[in-house]
Amino acid sequence: MHILAFLIRRAAQAMVVMFVISIIGFSIQDNLGDPLRELVGQSVSEAEREALRDELGLNDPFLVQYARFLGNAVQGDLGTSYFFKRPAIEVILDKFPATFELVLGAVFIFVSVSIPAGIYCAIHRDSWLSRIIMTGSIVGISIPVFLTAIFMVWLFGVELGWLPAFGRGDTVTLPWGWDTGFLTWDGISHLILPSITLSSIMLPLFIRLIRAEMLEAMGTDYVRFARAKGLSTWRVRYVHAFRNTLLPVVTVGGLMIGTLIAYTILTETVFQWPGMGFLFLEAVNRVDTPLIIAYIIVVGLIFVVVNTIVDFIYTLINPMVKLPGAKG
Amino acid sequence: MAMLEVQDLHVAFPRGKRDEVEALRGVNLQLEKGERLGVVGESGAGKSMLAFAILNLIAAPGRVSQGRVMFHGQDLLKLSDRKIRGIRGNRISMIFQDPMVTLNPVLTIGTQMIETLKAHRRISDRDARKLCIERLKQVAIPSAESRMDAYPHELSGGLRQRVVIAIALLTDPELIIADEPTTALDVTIQAEIMSLILKLCRENDVALILITHDLGVVAEVTERIMIMYAGLCVEEGPTKQIITAPRHPYTSGLLKALPQNAGRGQRLYQIPGSMPPITALPRGCAYHPRCEFADNGCRTRIPPLQGGVACFNPLKGASS
Structure with a gap:
C-alpha cells in the first residue's frame, strides 16, 4: 500500500514536471528556423508557402498552437515528423532500443569498474596501483568526451582494427519489436567502444566518490565496533562499510543518469550509433520541429521515470528514509 | 598468573616523515578474573588508546610500538589476524562511548547481534535469535522480540547503549572493556546504565575495565583504580584507598575538583593549567608545570611508578 501511495504521489509530481517540459519544448519551435524551407523545395512560391503555413497552423497564436499540441500530446500524438512523414513518437521509439542498450552497456562497464576500483583505492590507499587509478581519474575528468571518442575510434577502429567504430552491427528483432544487439557477437563488438566512451564521462568521478565515501565509512565508530x-x-568491509557508501553513491548516480542520456547525443554522433541522440541531432539539422519536441518530451519522461526508480531504491537501502504514507 | 597483564605498552603515531610521538608511554596493568578496574584521566591521557591497544585495534597510522598484552599467558599483539578475531567480541568485548554512532545505521539490531554470535559460534539462525532476545531481555529492553527487527535510529540513546551492552554480553566474555559507556547519555540514564553494567558483571563474573573521566562513577563500580596522565599511569591502587587518601598530587587535584567535595557556596577547585598535548610534553614529570610540589628533580627526570604512585614528592597516604 505504501508503494501505491508513493507511486500516486510521484505520478502527480511527474505530470507537473512533464507539463513544464512540454511548455519549454514547445516554445523553442519558433526559434529553430523556418520548417517550410525543409518541407518544400526552392521553386515553391511565397503565396503557396503562406497557404501551407496556414494549413499547418503555424500562423496561429502561440497559446492556440500550444493548446492544440497539448491536446494531441495527451492522446499520444506528438506531431508528425516533417522529414520522415510519420508520427514523431513512432520515429523516436524505433530508435529507443539502440540508445537504451548503449546506456545499459555504459552503466554495466561503469558499475563493474568504478565499484571495485573505488573500494580498492580506499582499502589500499597508498599502493602504487591506487595512485595510478587516482591520477588517471583526474586526467579522465579533464578530457572531454568527444576527444576520448575520437581517440578510441582512431586507436581501436583505425590503427589496430580490433573493433568496429561505427554503427550498431547485426541486430536481432525480438518478438515485441525490440531490436537488440546483445544477441550477436557483431552487435556486442559494435557496442564496446561507444559504451566505454559514454561510461568514461562519469567513471573517474565515481571512482573518487566511492573511494571517499568508503574511506569515511571505514573510519566510523560502527566499523570499529564491528571489528571489535x-x-x-x-564482513566489516562489505556488509558494514560498503553498505553505507551505497547511499550517497545511489543519490549521485541517479542524478548522473540524466547526464548520461544527454551525452548519448555526442557519443552516438561520433560512433554513428542509430539511436535517439543521433536522430535528435539530425532533426536539429533538418529543423524537424515536431521530432525535436518529441525527443525533448520523451527524454524528459525517461528522466522522471529513472529518478522515481532511484528514489524508490533509496528507500530500500536506507532504513532512515520511509516512503510517504508508511508509519514511523 | 593474572588473567590480563599489560606490560610496558607503548602506542606511537607518526609525526612528519620519520618522527613519532607516543600516546602511551609504557603502561602496565594487571587484572584478575572477575575484577573491576577503573581507568581515570582527562581527555587525551591515553585511556581509549589503552582500551583499543589491548585488542590490537589501534587504527593506522598509529601502532603499538612496544610492549605485550598477555591474556591467559598468550600475547594478543602477536596473534594472527584470525586468532585475535576469535578473542575480540568473544572472550573480550568492548562497549563504546557513543551509542548513537556505535551501531551501524543500515543494519537491524538483530542482524548486528546475530552476526556477532555467528562469528564465534556454530549456531543456527533460530537459536541465535533466541539467545539474542534473551540477552535483550537481560538488559531490560522492553518488547525485545520486536526490537530485533528495528533499526538503530528507531531506538533512544539509552536503549541503544543497552543493545551495545547486550552485544558485549552475547558470547559470555571474560572481560568487558567499557570506554566511557555513559558519557554520551542523558544524566538521568547514566546511573541506570552504569548500575546495569555493574549488575551484569557481578552476576556473570565478568572482569571490567571501565574507562572514564568521572571519579565518582569509578568509586561506586570498581575495586581498583588506575589514574592516567599524558600517556602514563601516575597512581594505582584499591579504589577506597585512592579515593580517601590519594598520594599523587594529580589524583588529589581531581578529587578536590569533584563538586561533592566542595563546601556549599564555595568556589569549585580547579587544577591550574591543562594537560600538555602528546606532541609537546615537558621534560621530566609531565605533570610538573601544574604541580605545587614540583622541584628540580621533577623537571628533569620522569618519576617511576613505585608503590602505586609515580611521584618524587607524594602526598602522605592514609597509612603513613
Missing part, C-alpha cells in the same frame, strides 16, 4: 566484535575483514 571479531567479525571477518570481509
Whole structure:
C-alpha cells in the first residue's frame, strides 16, 4: 500500500514536471528556423508557402498552437515528423532500443569498474596501483568526451582494427519489436567502444566518490565496533562499510543518469550509433520541429521515470528514509 | 598468573616523515578474573588508546610500538589476524562511548547481534535469535522480540547503549572493556546504565575495565583504580584507598575538583593549567608545570611508578 501511495504521489509530481517540459519544448519551435524551407523545395512560391503555413497552423497564436499540441500530446500524438512523414513518437521509439542498450552497456562497464576500483583505492590507499587509478581519474575528468571518442575510434577502429567504430552491427528483432544487439557477437563488438566512451564521462568521478565515501565509512565508530566484535575483514568491509557508501553513491548516480542520456547525443554522433541522440541531432539539422519536441518530451519522461526508480531504491537501502504514507 | 597483564605498552603515531610521538608511554596493568578496574584521566591521557591497544585495534597510522598484552599467558599483539578475531567480541568485548554512532545505521539490531554470535559460534539462525532476545531481555529492553527487527535510529540513546551492552554480553566474555559507556547519555540514564553494567558483571563474573573521566562513577563500580596522565599511569591502587587518601598530587587535584567535595557556596577547585598535548610534553614529570610540589628533580627526570604512585614528592597516604 505504501508503494501505491508513493507511486500516486510521484505520478502527480511527474505530470507537473512533464507539463513544464512540454511548455519549454514547445516554445523553442519558433526559434529553430523556418520548417517550410525543409518541407518544400526552392521553386515553391511565397503565396503557396503562406497557404501551407496556414494549413499547418503555424500562423496561429502561440497559446492556440500550444493548446492544440497539448491536446494531441495527451492522446499520444506528438506531431508528425516533417522529414520522415510519420508520427514523431513512432520515429523516436524505433530508435529507443539502440540508445537504451548503449546506456545499459555504459552503466554495466561503469558499475563493474568504478565499484571495485573505488573500494580498492580506499582499502589500499597508498599502493602504487591506487595512485595510478587516482591520477588517471583526474586526467579522465579533464578530457572531454568527444576527444576520448575520437581517440578510441582512431586507436581501436583505425590503427589496430580490433573493433568496429561505427554503427550498431547485426541486430536481432525480438518478438515485441525490440531490436537488440546483445544477441550477436557483431552487435556486442559494435557496442564496446561507444559504451566505454559514454561510461568514461562519469567513471573517474565515481571512482573518487566511492573511494571517499568508503574511506569515511571505514573510519566510523560502527566499523570499529564491528571489528571489535571479531567479525571477518570481509564482513566489516562489505556488509558494514560498503553498505553505507551505497547511499550517497545511489543519490549521485541517479542524478548522473540524466547526464548520461544527454551525452548519448555526442557519443552516438561520433560512433554513428542509430539511436535517439543521433536522430535528435539530425532533426536539429533538418529543423524537424515536431521530432525535436518529441525527443525533448520523451527524454524528459525517461528522466522522471529513472529518478522515481532511484528514489524508490533509496528507500530500500536506507532504513532512515520511509516512503510517504508508511508509519514511523 | 593474572588473567590480563599489560606490560610496558607503548602506542606511537607518526609525526612528519620519520618522527613519532607516543600516546602511551609504557603502561602496565594487571587484572584478575572477575575484577573491576577503573581507568581515570582527562581527555587525551591515553585511556581509549589503552582500551583499543589491548585488542590490537589501534587504527593506522598509529601502532603499538612496544610492549605485550598477555591474556591467559598468550600475547594478543602477536596473534594472527584470525586468532585475535576469535578473542575480540568473544572472550573480550568492548562497549563504546557513543551509542548513537556505535551501531551501524543500515543494519537491524538483530542482524548486528546475530552476526556477532555467528562469528564465534556454530549456531543456527533460530537459536541465535533466541539467545539474542534473551540477552535483550537481560538488559531490560522492553518488547525485545520486536526490537530485533528495528533499526538503530528507531531506538533512544539509552536503549541503544543497552543493545551495545547486550552485544558485549552475547558470547559470555571474560572481560568487558567499557570506554566511557555513559558519557554520551542523558544524566538521568547514566546511573541506570552504569548500575546495569555493574549488575551484569557481578552476576556473570565478568572482569571490567571501565574507562572514564568521572571519579565518582569509578568509586561506586570498581575495586581498583588506575589514574592516567599524558600517556602514563601516575597512581594505582584499591579504589577506597585512592579515593580517601590519594598520594599523587594529580589524583588529589581531581578529587578536590569533584563538586561533592566542595563546601556549599564555595568556589569549585580547579587544577591550574591543562594537560600538555602528546606532541609537546615537558621534560621530566609531565605533570610538573601544574604541580605545587614540583622541584628540580621533577623537571628533569620522569618519576617511576613505585608503590602505586609515580611521584618524587607524594602526598602522605592514609597509612603513613
